[in-house]
Amino acid sequence: MTQSDHHQNRPHAAAPLASTHELTSERPLAFEVTARSGGARAGVLRTPHGAVQTPAFVAVGTQASVKSASPDVVKDTGTQLLFANTYHLYLRPGADLVARHGGLHRFMRWQGPIFTDSGGFQVFSLGASIDHGVGKVASIFPGEEPQSNLRRQSGSGMVKVREEGVEFKSHIDGSKHWFTPEKSIQIQRQLGADIVLAFDECTSPLHDEAYTRASLERTHRWAKRSYEEFMRTGALHGYPQALYGIVQGGAFRDQRLESAAVIGGMPFHGVAIGGNLGSTHQEMYDILDWTVPQLPEPLPRHLLGIGDVPGIFEAVARGVDTFDCVAPTRNARTATIMIRQSDDGRPAPRFRLNLRGKAFETDMRPLEVGCDCYTCTNFTRSYVRHLFRAGENLGPQLATIHNLRFMARLMDDIRSAIQRGTFDELRRVTLAG
């Protein structure tokens, strides 16, 4: 059985594009909630490149490539949609080149839906967050690796924020660049993702209340400018694009409430929750508790940069529909394998095992017992560990397949549980570590 044949009959593959032809520039996205279980909801998000069953995990392909996995391999894991990076693609290879290919889908040969962020997070994560010595992810989950780009650069002066926009230096060659809300939207028109994000400022957990307030108000003005530029420009590649606004406001309750009302009150096609999500899991849950109830019920909700198992369960419980995070693919490259249960049948600590451990040297089991991915149905822990120790690229490749499949299966189970009304039970059983 080949890698592709293996999963061809999966029920969770993106549904046929029955209603894609109904999507227009006025209605570039169709979202329907089909089931609820407490605050959690399951639904279908239709885009010009197919329908996504939600809640869904969005795999990250920063530079128009999911690291170590071809588009066919990504698809075979049950991954439904991707997240690509405006900042990185603008710097390299340049949005013109992507546009010349007819947009990201054709450039990277991903047939499913794609998100692009606005570049805001990267512009600031290479600036202020570094000045503070912290990154968004690092601050939320102590012990996690911060995003590599947060580590690569240091020192101040990388970013200058003005009302008009942001001046920043390339992390590649130090060259100076200038992003405005208008420019971010123009670049995202060239890139051609199904869903694009408004340009925002992403504050750091160490920004004080006053700075965060000033930044928030600027972000709201930028949201309006992003929307106006989006309306002024048209889609370039023959299918419509949708625009999400981004709620900011740091860990400050009044700012989050206000931002949810302002962004939720604008005619966006969906809402993303971004920025500094607090310093602990609980703070992130508080932020969601403040924010989500303020958002318009019919709009799809995306939580930016979160992909750990408890975080996903708690956010789904609070009504979030989609998530993106580099962790599954980044972890894979360091032999960190995502699993739900340890070998003793109990929830695995942090839902992972590090395959480099000596204990796995002669372990003949698959990476995760019971997993149906190409890696787990073919190879032993012992073999994959050998690949990592020997420096073979196939190690990260096989681990990436498993971790993406892990996320897809997790989201499948979450959706099924919502449909059956047993989501809280699944959450309890899964998280009872």
Next chain:
Amino acid sequence: MTQSDHHQNRPHAAAPLASTHELTSERPLAFEVTARSGGARAGVLRTPHGAVQTPAFVAVGTQASVKSASPDVVKDTGTQLLFANTYHLYLRPGADLVARHGGLHRFMRWQGPIFTDSGGFQVFSLGASIDHGVGKVASIFPGEEPQSNLRRQSGSGMVKVREEGVEFKSHIDGSKHWFTPEKSIQIQRQLGADIVLAFDECTSPLHDEAYTRASLERTHRWAKRSYEEFMRTGALHGYPQALYGIVQGGAFRDQRLESAAVIGGMPFHGVAIGGNLGSTHQEMYDILDWTVPQLPEPLPRHLLGIGDVPGIFEAVARGVDTFDCVAPTRNARTATIMIRQSDDGRPAPRFRLNLRGKAFETDMRPLEVGCDCYTCTNFTRSYVRHLFRAGENLGPQLATIHNLRFMARLMDDIRSAIQRGTFDELRRVTLAG
């Protein structure tokens, strides 16, 4: 269309194992010549893991992994068989661990036939060749990258040759090890390849005639000891193994003639031509002209470490059946793409292009126009170049798929031409650079 579906109907896939059940420890291999065109021959080599259409290129999976390609991906390129490395696998992860999996096929999940070398080449390439500052490949093809392990280590004292065997230091941690013909065979029994090689000494082009002569005679005694150990021991994994002898003798005519007679006169199941193959392409052709006519006609003939296009054509013309070489996969990792024709329709210089060139930045063509591989049917040169420039692992992965498919298509065309009696014409047209 998925990567696997894409090639499922390929006519050149390994034939069904109709006669595998006839293979026994007395007859572990069946080779039949089915067509001739001048000195070139086409045939079928049956092994316990399937039949190989010859002439065939053997892809290298040194550490039980074809670098950057999963077994399914390798199979989809039309690659029929693999070559793994006794020296490397003995050091890491150890032959015991491979045996515990039931042999290499199960360890690495490659269902087709596998060769293992005896470890001789690596033991010596980490010793004497380095003392001489040259490697086998580097010396034959000026400008080629030498094998990386030839560069990593330097200085003398890595290897001590005695009649009994060879003492060497691990390139990984400097630990001391001892290989004898007996031990090499025992390890290869554990690894469980379909075809294993006798233990030999691989001399360097800078060894003089006297040293090469003494070495040759020792290699002949080692061939006898390898054969005796092979007969004394049995296969461990439930299917028989075949043993090839190795012809040595450097670039010295009388020594090659003698070695072909001695090795060809022993009851091996096939013959490999190894060692120092001269300092120019012409010297290698001379060596083949001396050697091949001395070999028993019914035995399959393998040329060790050669995989460039002219070398393959000239060796096939002289009656060689199989080839292994790291070049296609190694080149892929440096964005060196194998092609037959340049964009002007003429044979490409050295049958390659380097995708990093600025000229390919906006090149919307596939890596090789007309190629049917997953990479060429999906991606542009522009995109794959972007992957290499951005440091994405998918770049080497996609280039590896193409280069392996290039080799498979080349060998397909060579076989067809032999069957049609037009091999010389294909050689002339292909090489008329």
